[in-house]
Amino acid sequence: MPAFIQMGSEKHFSSLHTTLCATGGGAYKFEQDFRTMGDLELCKLDELDCLVKGVLYIDSVGFNGHSECYYFENPTDAERCQKLPFNLENPYPLLLVNIGSGVSILAVYSKDNYKRVTGTSLGGGTFFGLCCLLTGCSTFEEALEMASHGDSTKVDKLVRDIYGGDYERFGLPGWAVASSFGNMMSKEKRESVSKEDLARATLITITNNIGSIARMCALNENINRVVFVGNFLRINTISMRLLAYALDYWSKGQLKALFLEHEGYFGAVGALLGLLDSA
Amino acid sequence: MAERGGRGSGHGSLDKSITLPPDEIFRNLENAKRFAIDIGGSLTKLAYYSTVQHKVARVRSFDHSGKDIDNEPLYEISVQEEITARLHFIKFENTYIETCLDFIKDHLVNTETKVIKATGGGAYKFKDLIEKKLGLKVDKEDVMTCLIKGCNFVLRNIPHEVFAYQKDSDTEFRFQTNHPNIFPYLLVNIGSGVSIVKVETEDKFEWIGGSSIGGGTFWGLGALLTKTKKFDELLQLASKGQHTNVDMLVKDVYGGAYQTLGLSGNLIASSFGKSTTADKEFSKEDMAKSLLHMISNDIGQLACLYAKLHNLNKIYFGGFFIRGHPVTMRTITYSINFFSKGEVQALFLRHEGYLGAIGAFLKGAEQDNPNQYSWGENYAGSSGLMSTSPDVYPMQRTRSGTFDMLEMDRLERPLVNLPLLKDPSTYIPDTVDLTDDAMARKYWLTCFEEALDGVAKRAAASQPDSVDAQERAEKFRQKYWNKLQTLRQQPFAYGTLTVRSLLDTREHCLNEFSFPDPYSKVKQKENGIALKCFQSVIESLDSLGWEERQFALVKGLLAGNVFDWGAKAVSDVLESEPQFGFEEAKSKLQERPWLEDSYSQWLERLKEGPPHKCALIFADNSGIDIILGVFPFVRELLSRGTEVILACNSGPALNDVTYSESLIVTERIAAMDPVIHSALRDEKLLLVQTGSSSPCLDLSRLDQGLAVLVRERQTDLVVIEGMGRAIHTNYYAVLRCESLKLAVIKNSWLADRLGGKIFSVIFKYEVPCK
8 A cells, every 4th residue: 555655646646636535444544644645635435335336336337248246046056056147227125245354244225225234353354364374375365276175074063073964853954064163173183184175164164154144134134135245255256156055055045145246346436436426 | 063061181081090979979879760961072961860868857746635735845856757859960071981880880779760861962972881881771862952951941940040241240140030931032052063042932942043153163273273272271372362463453444443333443343354464473362362252253143143033132152162161251241242232131051061961861751740840959969150160260170179060859849939929020039149249248158157166066966866966067067168168269159149048058058967957846845935925925915905906916026036046146145045035025126216117107007908808927937936926916917807828938947937837836826716716717827838948038939839829818918027038038029919028137237237236127018009
């Protein structure tokens, strides 16, 4: 960020326009730097306002003729699972799950009417942070790459590891994770897992948890479409498929997970729209 | 879902070197009838049902015809053996399982049982060992079914089972009174994973959700991050760490609070959000703390979401992640409070570790209908809450200390609420919560300590013909002394600490060492003396005018109450001046106005109002109290046309009159007095038992027969007398009918606290507000 402000200063951004619309936590944190170093006044816009506006706008204009919004058909069937466009013409109500370093969950009822339902601190930052500690990786891409080659069932304790199969009394399938990192209670198993396995387990843990909280919020808010956005999902097909799967499976097909092609840019788009509004 | 107690020594080998202290653990094994076992990741919980033979004092009326009754005792006292049922639960580390099984095999003499019910993750692993050692067939039961059965059982039968955790409080545990309706509730079991179960009735429950982020995640991920292997050690690391070094907070993102959303700057925005770098070292403590917060918050959030969806507000937490660990109780409580905005309270259970074993046992005992009985926690035979917790006693981990016990006595008859309680769900019997009131706690613990030698002496003296009475009295003294010391350290060990619980524990300990009724002979003598004075007291009362008589009756009730061997001040007077008489007692009483004085309203009520339909009187002491205090009062009520239910304790406690003694006394009075005689004959005077053996009174646990009668006779007046029943308990009890609470304060500290002097009088007449 300091490098960006420096560049803005060198290129005399301030001579082009005096206000820069900004959103996100950094708009507050770096406001002073923009002012003193870049001679730029920030027009701070609420992060969530921008996010909601951005999502709705991009979907309405489409993306090179392609639909912005998509979903996975047959998410519970690996063979038949495929990405299909979704028509978001009548978007309301929808649950918007923004997964950045943390997670915010919003219920959007109309263009101007939304509320933050809840959030969780277990987000992209948790995945990346834990991966750094567990595997020594240094970039998000590296962490995802590792995860794509790992096997989380070596790390996690599954229902079948405890009950020998399904736990029929409660209708729990044997493949479900009973305890994330549960196998790591044993010294022998700690010694036999790879970094890739650990990265994969971390990804699965965080993703499943977000899915679970999102599903509960959707039920409590009585909304059946859940749109997942945020930088955590960038180049992260594993998580998107898992979210699609988990939502479909645990809701017995009642809930649909939706995704957008430009998962991480909605805040900026919304801020730009804010500029147009103010002009 | 698998579990672990957290104190395992970790290595798989079984420890055979331990010698078990048989006097203390696996008691009454000879007669054990049924077994159940719950084997977790590191702790084994064994349950067995056994019979206990213990001594009881019985009274029997003599046939007095043609004898010189002046020189004969009033009735005969005999000590008999009685057999009652008791449930034993014992918890020990899995490493001792083989030693324990051998011990059981050697001591199991009279059992006819062929099977042992087993539950828990370890039941598979030890199946062969159990079958080989005990020769019993292992019958596996579903873990969650057992857990919920056990949960329902403790919620129904153990007072102060449920508590909330309060941080920054002198006593961290706030116990709750048992709600008459325990359903529906949410049970969140945090084992290696999390199970969330909605329980609607005794047999109807449903798994509504769960999470894989649980105790196993804390342990497994914690072990990877910190290289610390044991669960307990991870918790200790966590309690020393600073999560803000590892977590990204809202203020790290925004530079302050996120004001438009009202999110505080100290809120965690991203768990482990600061560890997204390869070149910085983080301390083990900080990482463990961050992990603990992450997991506790997540579980709390999900629990709140499920509670909201199913419209439930009672959430009980259990499982090894919680068990006896103040650290996790604190973080879970914080999380629930945060996510529910204070609308839902996180609740914990004192006997959470035993739920599986209790449930498995109940499954095996279904033909005995254990649920149709009421059960009582035996304080003498039970270890308190966290008796072995390293969090509380880091240094106290002696080997025998790793055994934790719970014993429950089957009560003869079911106990129910007094139907006249205004609101059973908010009724709290005890006046002062000693867990909360440090000053009062200190005073009463010291008071009971100082009285202990005297109690032990009197117990020994009550059995002059027994060769081992001295020895047993000393064992009693030691046991009760140890209980008092435990309570000094952990006031919350058996639920809310109260004067009642201190008195009840003493009675349980006396019973434990076969002193069923140390006051039996004293009571016998006092009853004899008092009966001789009965007629002259009645004559002098009858000579008074109506208004004078009402006052004399009340004074008589109060004076009778001065005679109480239970209170130290009076016992001193009585030991030194045996002739201390009824009249002298009256002269000791405080003059009106009394410390609490609504006598005028009571007199007005008698004068102006119609006679009461039926009065329920809870009697206190034997001798002068019941015979010269209560009976003249009863007689007056009967003369007014009011029916009387006289309720006395089922079993002995101090010098309180028991139900069986009251039968004899009443019979003798009836022989002298025509009013009492005809009232008994016409069933206008009814004698009942309370179902209790306590010097105090819990109106939410009374004999069912009493409750039925109270309803049938449309009782509209309740009279409670004595310090134990009307001051230590029920002083603030609210009833749906008129009530009289009267007592003489025979303890100078208590008198001082209530703003009076010793022998101050409490006369509290209450009318329910319309």
